[in-house]
Amino acid sequence: MAQPQQSEGAEKPPLRVGMVGYAFMGAAHSQGWRTVGRVFDLPRQPVLSAICGRDPAAVRAAAERHGWAAAETDWRALIARDDVDLVDICTPGDSHAEIAVAALAAGKHVLCEKPLANTVEEAAVMAQAAEEAYGRGKLAMVGFNYRRLPATALARNMVAEGRLGKLRHVRVTYLQDWLGDPEFPLTWRLRKEHAGSGSLGDLGAHIIDLAQYLAGERLAGVSALTETFVRERPLPVGATSGLSAVTSAGTGQVTVDDAALFTGRFTSGALASFEATRYATGRKNALRIELNGERGSLAFDLERLNELSYHDGTEPAAHAGFRRILVTEPDHPYLDAWWPPGHGLGYEHSFVHQARDLVHAVAEGRRPEPSFTDGLQIQRVLAAVEESAEKNSVYTPIAV
Numbered sequence: 001m002a003q004p005q006q007s008e009g010a011e012k013p014p015l016r017v018g019m020v021g022y023a024f025m026g027a028a029h030s031q032g033w034r035t036v037g038r039v040f041d042l043p044r045q046p047v048l049s050a051i052c053g054r055d056p057a058a059v060r061a062a063a064e065r066h067g068w069a070a071a072e073t074d075w076r077a078l079i080a081r082d083d084v085d086l087v088d089i090c091t092p093g094d095s096h097a098e099i100a101v102a103a104l105a106a107g108k109h110v111l112c113e114k115p116l117a118n119t120v121e122e123a124a125v126m127a128q129a130a131e132e133a134y135g136r137g138k139l140a141m142v143g144f145n146y147r148r149l150p151a152t153a154l155a156r157n158m159v160a161e162g163r164l165g166k167l168r169h170v171r172v173t174y175l176q177d178w179l180g181d182p183e184f185p186l187t188w189r190l191r192k193e194h195a196g197s198g199s200l201g202d203l204g205a206h207i208i209d210l211a212q213y214l215a216g217e218r219l220a221g222v223s224a225l226t227e228t229f230v231r232e233r234p235l236p237v238g239a240t241s242g243l244s245a246v247t248s249a250g251t252g253q254v255t256v257d258d259a260a261l262f263t264g265r266f267t268s269g270a271l272a273s274f275e276a277t278r279y280a281t282g283r284k285n286a287l288r289i290e291l292n293g294e295r296g297s298l299a300f301d302l303e304r305l306n307e308l309s310y311h312d313g314t315e316p317a318a319h320a321g322f323r324r325i326l327v328t329e330p331d332h333p334y335l336d337a338w339w340p341p342g343h344g345l346g347y348e349h350s351f352v353h354q355a356r357d358l359v360h361a362v363a364e365g366r367r368p369e370p371s372f373t374d375g376l377q378i379q380r381v382l383a384a385v386e387e388s389a390e391k392n393s394v395y396t397p398i399a400v
């Protein structure tokens with residue numbers, strides 16, 4: 001790993017972070033903030049000031065484990081702290097809007113996990129608050145971390161260079177299987193009031209963002225099917241974290257989709273297909289995307305995240321074919337700071353890169369991507385998918 005070059009004794013201005021939520025994403029983002037300044041040469045040095053959760057003992061343990069200097073049990077107290085410049089929101093979707101809007105009003109920068117909110121209305125309020133805060137020099141970004149992998153960032157560069165030519169198809173799936181067991185408990189991810197939607201908002205939001213980011217254009221409309229396969233599940237007992245929970249007596253209703261399939265049309269006329277499910281038995285975190293253009297194709301699989309497949313359609317057919325690019329060279333995105341070629345990265349590095357990009361944006365006063373306005377547009381796609389599914393898959397334009 002290359003050492004960050006810092007001039008001897010030079011003090012960088014700190015960027016003091018306060019985080020809300022300490023479970024799955026709390027741990028992943030902590031890793032990002034803890035690591036980023038030790039790997040990349042940053043204009044500001046992230047400081048892990050305080051972490052917030054509702055259980056006093058658990059949040060103190062999380063602070064100790066993940067390297068946070070202080071712990072709070074009320075997010076309002078966290079955003080009121082003088083030693084917090086940036087609030088990182090790692091809670092379920094039902095609290096994103098309230099925390100983000102309050103943090104921006106308190107003069108903090110904000111990083112908010114995806115999907116931006118549970119409804120278009122909430123997302124619109126957040127985007128408006130972010131716009132106003134930008135006028136006061138405060139930035140807001142959504143945590144679509146899969147943009148920050150070297151292979152996806154390289155794919156974006158290759159599309160932007162015109163290597164695919166005019167885009168024809170985008171084919172994308174995000175497949176998991178942790179709901180396959182009907183006895184898996186009714187965690188917040190299965191309740192509309194907490195999660196907004198099911199596989200759609202959880203996994204679909206990621207692939208909508210990645211598809212639009214890689215294509216470099218937006219969806220114009222969608223046609224969708226959704227289904228809830230298991231409508232009643234055991235209630236969870238005690239704290240749940242990420243994709244794990246323990247069952248108690250009693251059951252409750254599942255109020256979100258279990259799977260969402262939809263087709264879409266990009267503004268250029270390119271066609272897209274999407275599949276998001278947590279019932280794809282044997283598939284653990286299979287986010288796969290393929291883009292076909294008139295000059296070539298690109299394909300990426302999150303379960304082989306150091307690789308990008310590329311077919312150059314301009315080569316003579318006799319020896320053309322998909323080639324595997326091992327995305328570990330120092331001139332690949334993000335990799336100048338990491339290990340020698342061939343010594344691959346993993347899932348957690350996307351959060352390090354997310355922190356890196358946000359620190360640069362803050363230091364330069366530059367609007368980060370994806371912005372809350374981008375998050376709002378994705379929320380509109382999610383709403384169009386739900387509307388189409390309710391209306392027997394009728395083609396539904398995305399509101400602008």
Ligand SMILES: NC(=O)c1ccc[n+]([C@@H]2O[C@H](COP(=O)([O-])OP(=O)(O)OC[C@H]3O[C@@H](n4cnc5c(N)ncnc54)[C@H](O)[C@@H]3O)[C@@H](O)[C@H]2O)c1
Nearest residue numbers: 021022023024025053054090091092093113114115241242
């Ligand atoms: N980018 C990704 O790859 C990715 C992966 C998983 C989850 N997510 C997103 O991250 C967010 C959190 O998901 P998760 O899997 O970490 O959930 P989780 O259940 O593991 O953790 C949620 C945390 O939020 C805390 N919390 C909930 N309400 C709170 C409140 N009012 N005040 C303070 N703390 C509160 C809980 O105590 C817990 O620490 C969701 O928006 C989810 O969609 C993103």
